[in-house]
Amino acid sequence: xxxxxxxxxxxxxxxxxxxxxxxxxxxxxxxxxxxxxxxxxxxxxxxxxxxxxxxxxxxxxxxxxxxxxxxxxxxxxxxxxxxxxxxxxxxxxxxxxxxxxxxxxxxxxxxxxxxxxxxxxxxxxxxxxxxxxxxxxxxxxxxxxxxxxxxxxxxxxxxxxxxxxxxxxxxxxxxxxxxxxxxxxxxxxxxxxxxxxxxxxxxxxxxxxxxxxxxxxxxxxxxxxxxxxxxxxxxxxxxxxxxxxxxxxxxxxxxxxxxxxxxxxxxxxxxxxxxxxxxxxxxxxxxxxxxxxxxxxxxxxxxxxxxxxxxxxxxxxxxxxxxxxxxxxxxxxxxxxxxxxxxxxxxxxxxxxxxxxxxxxxxxxxxxxxxxxxxxxxxxxxxxxxxxxxxxxxxxxxxxxxxxxxxxxxxxxxxxxxxxxxxxxxxxxxxxxxxxxxxxxxxxxxxxxxxxxxxxxxxxxxxxxxxxxx
Amino acid sequence: xxxxxxxxxxxxxxxxxxxxxxxxxxxxxxxxxxxxxxxxxxxxxxxxxxxxxxxxxxxxxxxxxxxxxxxxxxxxxxxxxxxxxxxxx
Numbered sequence: 001x002x003x004x005x006x007x008x009x010x011x012x013x014x015x016x017x018x019x020x021x022x023x024x025x026x027x028x029x030x031x032x033x034x035x036x037x038x039x040x041x042x043x044x045x046x047x048x049x050x051x052x053x054x055x056x057x058x059x060x061x062x063x064x065x066x067x068x069x070x071x072x073x074x075x076x077x078x079x080x081x082x083x084x085x086x087x088x089x090x091x092x093x094x095x096x097x098x099x100x101x102x103x104x105x106x107x108x109x110x111x112x113x114x115x116x117x118x119x120x121x122x123x124x125x126x127x128x129x130x131x132x133x134x135x136x137x138x139x140x141x142x143x144x145x146x147x148x149x150x151x152x153x154x155x156x157x158x159x160x161x162x163x164x165x166x167x168x169x170x171x172x173x174x175x176x177x178x179x180x181x182x183x184x185x186x187x188x189x190x191x192x193x194x195x196x197x198x199x200x201x202x203x204x205x206x207x208x209x210x211x212x213x214x215x216x217x218x219x220x221x222x223x224x225x226x227x228x229x230x231x232x233x234x235x236x237x238x239x240x241x242x243x244x245x246x247x248x249x250x251x252x253x254x255x256x257x258x259x260x261x262x263x264x265x266x267x268x269x270x271x272x273x274x275x276x277x278x279x280x281x282x283x284x285x286x287x288x289x290x291x292x293x294x295x296x297x298x299x300x301x302x303x304x305x306x307x308x309x310x311x312x313x314x315x316x317x318x319x320x321x322x323x324x325x326x327x328x329x330x331x332x333x334x335x336x337x338x339x340x341x342x343x344x345x346x347x348x349x350x351x352x353x354x355x356x357x358x359x360x361x362x363x364x365x366x367x368x369x370x371x372x373x374x375x376x377x378x379x380x381x382x383x384x385x386x387x388x389x390x391x392x393x394x395x396x397x398x399x400x401x402x403x404x405x406x407x408x409x410x411x412x413x414x415x416x417x418x419x420x421x422x423x424x425x426x427x428x429x430x431x432x433x434x435x436x437x438x439x440x441x442x443x444x445x446x447x448x449x450x451x452x453x454x455x456x457x458x459x460x461x462x463x464x465x466x467x468x469x470x
Numbered sequence: 471x472x473x474x475x476x477x478x479x480x481x482x483x484x485x486x487x488x489x490x491x492x493x494x495x496x497x498x499x500x501x502x503x504x505x506x507x508x509x510x511x512x513x514x515x516x517x518x519x520x521x522x523x524x525x526x527x528x529x530x531x532x533x534x535x536x537x538x539x540x541x542x543x544x545x546x547x548x549x550x551x552x553x554x555x556x557x558x559x
Contacts (some may be wrong), residue, residue, distance in 0.1 A: 035550045037484070042530065044559035062509050106559040127551030146549040147515045163532040165546065178536045183507060188480060188558040242507060250506040281480020281558035286531040364520040455482070 005031045006343045008143055008153035009122075009132045010166060013106075013344040015311030015328030016159030017113035017122075022336025023157075024121035028343055030150065032114065033143065035129035040110025040453040042355045043161075043390040044285040045324075046186050046228045046237040047109065048072060048101040048204065052412045053326030054437075055430060056365060056419070058333050060116050062433050067108035067446035069230040070196075071099035071438055074203035075398040076242055079391060080213060083265035087391060090203075091400040097434040099202075101323075103230050107455060108446070115450045126452075130160070133169050133307075139349075140170055140306035155348050156307045159332065162287055171302040172307065176315060178248065180297055182217075182289045185255045188281040191463065193232045195276040208378075208394055210385050215262040217241065217254070225262055227273075231444060233280065234273075236445030238262075241289065255284075287468075289322070291315035292370025302360065303353045308335040320372035320408040327366050334359045368411035374401075401402060430455035475527050478510075481556045483526065487548030491534065493520050497542035504534035504543060529554045 012034035024032040037043040040203050074093040078085045096102055114329055118124050134142035138285045140151035143166075158166045162181075163283045167173035191199075207225040209215050216225040217240040228235040238258055240251050263269055292315075293298045302314040310316070311328030318327060338356040342348045360366055374397040383389035395401045402409050419426055440446060491512065493504075501516040511528035513520050513534065516523045520542070530553055535545035547553075 035547055036553050036555060038555070040559070041555035041557060042553070042559075044529065044556065047559075103515075105557065107557045129547040129550040131546065146547075157479060163530065163545070166509065176536065181533075181536055183509070183531065183533050185509065242533060242537055248503045248506060251533070252507060252509045252511075255509065257539060281556060281559055282478050282529060283481060285559075286533045438520055455555045 003149065003151045004053055005029045005151060005153045007031070007155045007157060007339050008151055009034065009159055010143060010155045011159035011161060011313070012114045012124060013043055013110055013159060013161055013311070014113065014325045015327070015332035016157070017110070017117040017334040018329050018332035019157045019159060019310060019339070020117040020122040021058065021060060021120045022279050022333055024117060025337050026340040028340060030122040032117060032124045033128045033130055033145065034114070034124065034126045037125075037127050038111060038452045038455055039114040039126065040107035043106035043110060044186070044283045045106055046226060046235050047106050047325070048103045048228055048323065049325045050101045050323055051099055052365060052415070053329055054102075054433060055306065056415060056434065057326070057329040059429075061329065062252060062429060064112075064116065065436065065440055065445060065447045066112050067104060068441050069103040070202065070441050071096070071101060072101045072202055072229070073099050074201065075100065076203045076205045077394045077398055078207045078268070079394075080207050080215060080266060082207040083267055085268055089391060089395050089399045091395065092398055092402055096293065097431070097438050099437070101435065102437060102441070103228050103235070105230070107186040108449070111449050111452050112447060115447070118450065120123070130166060133166060134338070135170070138171070138173065140303060152190060154306070154343050157339060158309040158313050158333050159311055159328075160313050162312045167307075167309050167313060170304055170307055172309065176291070177296060179241065179243040180288055180291050180294050181242045181286050182239040183242055183251050183255065183284065183286050184237055185282070185284045186235060186237030187257065187279065189234050189236070189277040191232065191234050191276050191320070196229055196232065199272055199276070200227070201228075206394075206398060207262070208390055210387070210390070211382060212385075215266065216257055217258065217288060225258070231441065234277070235333065239289070242286070247466060287324070288312065288315045288317045290319045290376050291317050292319045293373060293376055298385050301357070303350060303356045305350045306348045308338060308356050310335045310401050316366065316370065318369035318372070318408075319376060320369045320374065322375065327369060330363055330366050331360055334363065364411040365408070365415055368408045372408045374407070378458055473526070477526055480558045481529070481554055483554050484552045486552040487525065487528075489520055489522065489525065490530075490546050490548040490553070491525060491528065492542060492544045493522060495519050495528045499540050499542070501539070503537040503539070507533040507537050524533045
C-alpha cells in the first residue's frame with residue numbers, strides 16, 4: 001500500500017517497455033505492471049514487424065539481438081479461383097541483407113523488450129492486473145491493482161492494448177465501435193526449416209479471392225488469408241470484421257468455415273504445404289482495423305490529466321499494412337520523453353502533456369501509416385467481382401506499387417533521408433543491423449532472457465477436451 | 471492448476487480467472503451477437519437472454535463486449551496471472 005513512483009506503465013507488450021526504457025534511462029522511478037505471468041504470453045498476433053519499425057525506434061532495439069524468426073524479403077500475392085492459383089504478384093521484394101519485415105513470436109519479443117526496460121532500471125511486476133485508476137479532481141494520480149494495492153504516479157502511461165479499459169475509466173476514450181474491429185483466428189504449425197525454406201523461401205503469402213470462393217473474409221485485404229513464415233514453423237491466419245454490411249454475422253462460424261474451405265480446396269495448401277505440417281497452436285483475438293481512417297476514433301484523445309495512451313490502447317494500428325508494433329514503439333518512445341519532461345517540470349497536467357499528442361501527429365510515419373488507404377481500397381474490386389481491379393489494387397499495396405513515392409512508403413523514405421542528413425553514420429548502424437538480424441534469424445540467436453519462466457508448451461500433449469496438465 | 475482444451479491446442483488456462491465477463495440481464499435484449507462472435511463458445515441464450523455458459527476457453531478478446539449494443543456485457547481483465555496464455559502468439 002501507498003507506493004509512489006514517477007511513472008507507472010500499464011502493460012509490458014510492445015510499446016510499454018519502450019516507454020519504460022526511456023523513463024528509467026532518464027533516472028525516473030519507473031514501474032511496469034503486466035497482467036500476464038510472462039510478458040507477451042497474452043499477446044496473440046501474426047507478428048511481422050516492418051523494417052522501418054527497427055530503423056526509427058529507440059536505438060537499443062536496432063543495436064540489440066531481439067528474438068526474430070525470419071527476415072521476410074518477398075510478398076507473394078496469390079489470386080485464387082476454384083481452389084487454383086490463377087495469377088501471382090511477386091513484384092515486391094528486397095535483396096539480402098535487407099528485409100521488408102521480420103517475423104517473430106510475441107512472447108519472446110515482449111520478454112526481450114521488458115528485459116531491456118529492467119536493465120535500464122525500470123521495475124517490472126508481472127501477474128498484476130490494473131483494475132482501476134486513482135482519480136483526484138478528474139486527474140489520474142495512479143493505479144489500483146487486482147490485489148487492491150494503490151500505486152501513485154506522477155504520470156500513468158497506458159499501454160494496455162486493444163481491449164484497454166483504463167482510458168475509458170479516465171473518461172478519455174470510448175469503447176471502440178465494432179465496425180472498426182476484426183476478429184481473427186490464427187494457427188501455428190511446426191514445419192522443418194528445410195521445408196519452410198524450400199516451400200516459401202523468405203516470402204510471406206497472401207491469398208486473395210472473391211467473396212463467393214468463401215476462403216477469405218469478403219473485404220479484401222483487411223481480411224485476407226495470409227501465411228507468415230517463421231524459422232521452423234508457419235503462421236496462417238485470417239480475420240473477419242465484427243460488422244459486415246451493417247450486421248453482425250456469425251463471425252465465429254464464418255472463420256471456421258473459411259479455414260476449412262481454404263484447407264480443403266486450395267491445391268497449393270493441400271499438396272505443397274499441408275503434408276509437411278504439424279499443428280501446434282490455434283488462437284484468436286480482436287484488433288482494431290482501419291482505426292486511423294475512422295474519424296470517431298481519430299478524435300478520441302490520447303492524453304489527459306496525468307495520463308498518456310500509446311500503441312493499440314490508442315488504436316494506432318496501421319491502416320496501411322495492419323501492423324501495430326512500429327507505432328507502439330514510436331508512440332511509446334514519444335510518451336517516455338514527454339513523461340520525463342513532465343516529471344522534471346513537475347507538471348503532468350493535460351496542457352503540459354498535450355505535446356505528446358502534437359509530436360505523435362507530427363510523426364510522419366505514424367500519421368502516414370494511420371491514414372494510408374490502399375488496404376482499405378482493396379474492397380473497391382469486390383462490387384462486380386472485378387478480378388483485374390483486385391490484382392491492380394494488390395499490386396499497389398503489396399506489389400511494386402508500394403515504392404511509389406507517396407504516403408507510408410514515401411514517408412519512410414523521406415524519414416530515412418532526414419535521419420541520415422542529421423547523422424550519416426546511422427547508415428552503417430542500419431547495415432550492421434540488417435546483417436546481424438540475418439545471422440541471428442539463421443542461427444536462432446537472441447539475447448538470453450533474464451528471469452522469466454516461458455509459457456509451457458501446452459496443448460499439443462492433451463488428449464481429452466479437459467486434459468489437465470498439473 | 472492449468473487446463474488445456476483440444477479445441478485450442480498450444481494455449482493453456484491458468485485457474486482463478488473467475489467470472490471476468492458477465493451479462494446484466496435487465497439490459498440484455500437477447501440479440502445473440504455475443505453468441506455469434508465468440509469463438510470460445512462462452513455464451514448461450516436462455517429464456518431470450520444471453521447468459522455466460524462458461525469461460526473455460528475465453529481468450530479475453532472482448533468481441534462479446536464490443537458487439538453488445540445495449541451494453542449488457544461487462545468485461546474486465548481476470549486477476550493477474552490467471553486466464554489464457556500461450557507462447558505461440
